[in-house]
Amino acid sequence: MPLLNEKGLQEEIWRELEDHEPIPLEGDVIVPQARLEEALAAPRTGRTGVALPNTIEAEALQPLFNRLSLITVEFPGFGDGRGFSIAKRLRSLGWRGELWADGRVIADQLAYLRAVGFDSARIPEDLFARQPLEDWLTAARSISAAYQMEERAPGVASILERRKAARAAKG
Amino acid sequence: MYRYDEFDQRFVEERVAQFRDQARRRLSGALTEEEFRPLRLMNGLYLQLHAYMLRVAIPYGTLSSDQMRKLADISERYDRGYGHFTTRQNIQYNWIKLEETADILADLASVQMHAIQTSGNCIRNVTSDPFAGAAADEFEDPRPTGELIRQWSSLHPEFSFLPRKFKIAVTGSPNDRAAVKAHDIGLRMIKNEAGDLGYEVIVGGGLGRTPMIGKVIRDFLPKAELLPYLEAVMRVYNLHGRRDNKYKARIKILVHEMGEEPFRKEVEREYARLDVESLAAPAEEVERIQAYFAPPALENLPEESKAFERAKTADPDFRIWAETNLHPHRAPGYTSVVISLKPVGGAPGDATAEQMRVAAEAADLWAFGELRVTHEQNLVLAHVKKDDLYPLYRKLAGAGLDSANRGLVTDIIACPGLDYCALATARSIPIAQRLTERFADPKRQRDIGPLSIKISGCINACGHHHIGHIGILGLDKAGAEFYQLTLGGDPTETAAIGERAGAGFSAEGVVDAIERLVDRYLEIREPSETFLQTYRRTGAESFKDALYAEAG
Amino acid sequence: MAKAFVSSILTANDLREGWSVFLTRDGRWSRDWADLRVAASAEEGAELSALGAAEEAARRVVGAYLVEIDAEGRAKLRRERIRAEGPTHRADLRRADALSEAA
Structure with missing residues (x-):
C-alpha cells in the first residue's frame, strides 16, 4: 500500500504481519496491538512497529515508546477524525518515532495529518489509483500559512509569527 | 469591526x-x-x-x-x-x-468574506449578540472573542473531522441575546470577585432531536486561557463523542451519557496535560484584534432628541415603529435599530438584493457603515443617532423594511422547511406567512406584546422551535403535513426547553390553534405580564384547554 | 408479502448546475416534469435505478433515485412535487410548468 507525504512516495520497508503468522525474528514488522507484547518479548533483530485502532488511550503505550520504532493509527474512513487527536496525544506524551495514518484518508487531509504529528499516510491501492500523487502534493501545498500555533505541517508558516515579524519590521 | x-x-x-x-x-x-x-x-x-x-x-x-x-x-x-x-x-x-x-x-x-466552516462536522461560525459593542447592558464586547475563535478554529487540523457539527456562541451581556445555553459551547463573559475578566463556560446545550440546556463546566475561566481550554474540550469530544449514530454524536449526548461531573473531570484532566502558555493567544494578538472593535466616534449628545420627538408626533406609523424596533444604546442620544425582515406574508429572514442595498446605504448614511444580522433573522444598525431616525425610517419604508414588529407575534423565526430543504418533513414558510397575515393588525400585535413563535420544518430544529415561547414543529403524517406545538421555551439567560402541548394540528388548523393560545393568554394575563410570564405562572393546563377544548 | 411496485420516474441533481432534473423518455435529463420515462414494473424500476447509478458514475448527475407517481403522472409525495415544481411560498419561484399549489 502506498506510503506518502508532501515529499512524495516513501519507500515501503515495513512489512505487516499476516493473521496467525508467527512473529518473525528478523526484519521490520508492524504487529497489531493485540500481539505487541508477544513481539516485544521475542528475541527480534528487526525493528518493531505497532498498528493501533483509533479507540486507543495513548497513555497506555507510553511505557513502550523506547522499544518501538513505528506507530500506525487506523483511519477506518476519512470522516472519522479521532486519529488526529490520538496523534496529538502521542506526540505530546513524547513519541518521537515514526507515526503513520493508516487507512482511507484523502489528499485534502494530508496537511492536517502532518500538522498533528503524522509523518506519512498509508492509503489503500484503490484510493491511490483515483487520487494520484500529484493530487496529494497539490493539496498539501494549497494553504501556505495557518492560524494555529502548535499544529502546522512542514512548510506551512504561522500567521501569528508573520504578524509578529511584520510588527517588528514596522518598529 | x-x-x-x-x-x-x-x-x-x-x-x-x-x-x-x-x-x-x-x-x-x-x-x-x-x-x-x-x-x-x-x-x-x-x-x-x-x-x-x-x-x-x-x-x-x-x-x-x-x-x-x-x-x-x-x-x-x-x-x-x-x-x-x-x-x-x-x-x-x-x-x-x-x-x-x-x-x-x-x-x-474580495470583500473579506468566506464560507469556511459554515457546514460540516467542524467548528462552525461563531455567533454572538447583535447589539454587541452598543447595548446599554453590556460590560464587554463579545466580538473580539468571536474573532479570536474564528481564526483559531479556521481549518484547524485536529478539529475538522469531529463526530458532528460544533457551534459556539458568546455573549458579553447578562441579558443573553445569543442563546448561549443552546450551543455546543456557550461563553458568557463575566468578572470574578477580584475584578478580572473571564468566561463562564457552558457545554452541551443544543436543540435538534434531543434538546438540552447546556451545563456550566467552568464557573470562571480567565480570559487568557480561552483557547487552551477550548482545545481541551474539543479533544475530549473528538476522542469520545459517539460516531456510531449521527443522531447521538453531538457533544450534548456525550455530556449527558458521561455525566456532567465525569465530563468536567475529563476536560480538566486534558487541560492539565496541556502547555497552556504556548497555546494561549499572545497578548499582542488579543490587543490587535480588540483594537478593531473600538467603538465608533460617537458625539456627545443629549439623551433626548427634539427631531425624534417631533417626528413621532407628526407620523403615528413612525412612532409605532420606534416603540418596537429600537434597542437601548449605551451612549446618550444614540440607539440601535432593528430592521425587521418579517413583513406580513413574507418568508422570515429573506431579503431581496434591493433591500440589502437599501440597508447598506442606510448604514453608510446613519450607522458608520456597519450592520448586524440577528439570530432572530433580522438586521441591526447598531449605532444610530436618534436625530437621524426619521429619515432612516423613511428610507427603510421605501423598501418594505419598516415592519414594526420586533419581538412581537409576527417576528417569527422559521427554517426554510420543505420549500427548500432536503431534510424537511413539512413546510415552515407558508405557516409563517399565514400567521403573519392572521396577526397583521399592528394594534393587536402590540396589545399581545412580546411573543416569539419559532417554526422548524423537521426534528433537526433549525427554526429553534424548542426555545420559542410557542414552538411549531412540522412533521409528516401519512402524507399530510402536521404541526406539533411546544409551549414555554426560552432562549435567554432563563433558558428553558418548551413542553409538548399535545396532539398536533393540520396546516390549516395550526393557525387557529395559535390564535386560541394567544386569546387565552389575553384572557388570563395579569397587568403587564408577557406570554411567557403568564405561562410560567399558570402552567400549561389552561393553554392546553384552549387548544383542545373545542377540538374535542 | 412484497410491496406492490408503484410506477416511478427517475430523478437526480445535475452535478455541475445542481438543479433537480428528471429522466425523459428519450434519455435526456430535463428540468421539466414532462415526457418522462416511467418504470411500470419492478424490473423496469431496477433497470431505471441502474441507469441512475450509471449516470452518477459518468458524473452527469448526483443523488439519483426513483420517485413514485400517481395515476395522473404526478409525484405522490409532497416533497417530490415541491422538488419538481419549486418552492410554494412565492409564485415567481415556481417552475413554469408547476400545475398547482403543491399541498
Whole structure:
C-alpha cells in the first residue's frame, strides 16, 4: 500500500504481519496491538512497529515508546477524525518515532495529518489509483500559512509569527 | 469591526483556490461524491431539494455596508435576486451552481468574506449578540472573542473531522441575546470577585432531536486561557463523542451519557496535560484584534432628541415603529435599530438584493457603515443617532423594511422547511406567512406584546422551535403535513426547553390553534405580564384547554 | 408479502448546475416534469435505478433515485412535487410548468 507525504512516495520497508503468522525474528514488522507484547518479548533483530485502532488511550503505550520504532493509527474512513487527536496525544506524551495514518484518508487531509504529528499516510491501492500523487502534493501545498500555533505541517508558516515579524519590521 | 490584514486575505484566497481544485477533482472523478461532500460542506456548499445551496459566514453577525452590497450583487449575479438570513447569523443562497461556486467564493474574498466552516462536522461560525459593542447592558464586547475563535478554529487540523457539527456562541451581556445555553459551547463573559475578566463556560446545550440546556463546566475561566481550554474540550469530544449514530454524536449526548461531573473531570484532566502558555493567544494578538472593535466616534449628545420627538408626533406609523424596533444604546442620544425582515406574508429572514442595498446605504448614511444580522433573522444598525431616525425610517419604508414588529407575534423565526430543504418533513414558510397575515393588525400585535413563535420544518430544529415561547414543529403524517406545538421555551439567560402541548394540528388548523393560545393568554394575563410570564405562572393546563377544548 | 411496485420516474441533481432534473423518455435529463420515462414494473424500476447509478458514475448527475407517481403522472409525495415544481411560498419561484399549489 502506498506510503506518502508532501515529499512524495516513501519507500515501503515495513512489512505487516499476516493473521496467525508467527512473529518473525528478523526484519521490520508492524504487529497489531493485540500481539505487541508477544513481539516485544521475542528475541527480534528487526525493528518493531505497532498498528493501533483509533479507540486507543495513548497513555497506555507510553511505557513502550523506547522499544518501538513505528506507530500506525487506523483511519477506518476519512470522516472519522479521532486519529488526529490520538496523534496529538502521542506526540505530546513524547513519541518521537515514526507515526503513520493508516487507512482511507484523502489528499485534502494530508496537511492536517502532518500538522498533528503524522509523518506519512498509508492509503489503500484503490484510493491511490483515483487520487494520484500529484493530487496529494497539490493539496498539501494549497494553504501556505495557518492560524494555529502548535499544529502546522512542514512548510506551512504561522500567521501569528508573520504578524509578529511584520510588527517588528514596522518598529 | 475586524478588517483582514494581508495574512487573513491570503488565507481566504488560498482557500478559494483550494476549493476550485477540489471542485475540479470532483468533476474529473478523482474525488467521489462521498469524498467531495465533506469538502464542499466545509465551504458551505450543500445539495438541497432544488439545487446547491451556499451558506456564507457572517462572523458573529457583523458586516460592513460594502460586504452587504456584495451579498446583494452575488444574489443577482449567481442566484435569483434574494438571500435568506439564518438563525446562525449567516446568509444562504438557494440556487447555486457548483461550477460557479469558486467564483462566488472569490467575490466574497474580495470583500473579506468566506464560507469556511459554515457546514460540516467542524467548528462552525461563531455567533454572538447583535447589539454587541452598543447595548446599554453590556460590560464587554463579545466580538473580539468571536474573532479570536474564528481564526483559531479556521481549518484547524485536529478539529475538522469531529463526530458532528460544533457551534459556539458568546455573549458579553447578562441579558443573553445569543442563546448561549443552546450551543455546543456557550461563553458568557463575566468578572470574578477580584475584578478580572473571564468566561463562564457552558457545554452541551443544543436543540435538534434531543434538546438540552447546556451545563456550566467552568464557573470562571480567565480570559487568557480561552483557547487552551477550548482545545481541551474539543479533544475530549473528538476522542469520545459517539460516531456510531449521527443522531447521538453531538457533544450534548456525550455530556449527558458521561455525566456532567465525569465530563468536567475529563476536560480538566486534558487541560492539565496541556502547555497552556504556548497555546494561549499572545497578548499582542488579543490587543490587535480588540483594537478593531473600538467603538465608533460617537458625539456627545443629549439623551433626548427634539427631531425624534417631533417626528413621532407628526407620523403615528413612525412612532409605532420606534416603540418596537429600537434597542437601548449605551451612549446618550444614540440607539440601535432593528430592521425587521418579517413583513406580513413574507418568508422570515429573506431579503431581496434591493433591500440589502437599501440597508447598506442606510448604514453608510446613519450607522458608520456597519450592520448586524440577528439570530432572530433580522438586521441591526447598531449605532444610530436618534436625530437621524426619521429619515432612516423613511428610507427603510421605501423598501418594505419598516415592519414594526420586533419581538412581537409576527417576528417569527422559521427554517426554510420543505420549500427548500432536503431534510424537511413539512413546510415552515407558508405557516409563517399565514400567521403573519392572521396577526397583521399592528394594534393587536402590540396589545399581545412580546411573543416569539419559532417554526422548524423537521426534528433537526433549525427554526429553534424548542426555545420559542410557542414552538411549531412540522412533521409528516401519512402524507399530510402536521404541526406539533411546544409551549414555554426560552432562549435567554432563563433558558428553558418548551413542553409538548399535545396532539398536533393540520396546516390549516395550526393557525387557529395559535390564535386560541394567544386569546387565552389575553384572557388570563395579569397587568403587564408577557406570554411567557403568564405561562410560567399558570402552567400549561389552561393553554392546553384552549387548544383542545373545542377540538374535542 | 412484497410491496406492490408503484410506477416511478427517475430523478437526480445535475452535478455541475445542481438543479433537480428528471429522466425523459428519450434519455435526456430535463428540468421539466414532462415526457418522462416511467418504470411500470419492478424490473423496469431496477433497470431505471441502474441507469441512475450509471449516470452518477459518468458524473452527469448526483443523488439519483426513483420517485413514485400517481395515476395522473404526478409525484405522490409532497416533497417530490415541491422538488419538481419549486418552492410554494412565492409564485415567481415556481417552475413554469408547476400545475398547482403543491399541498
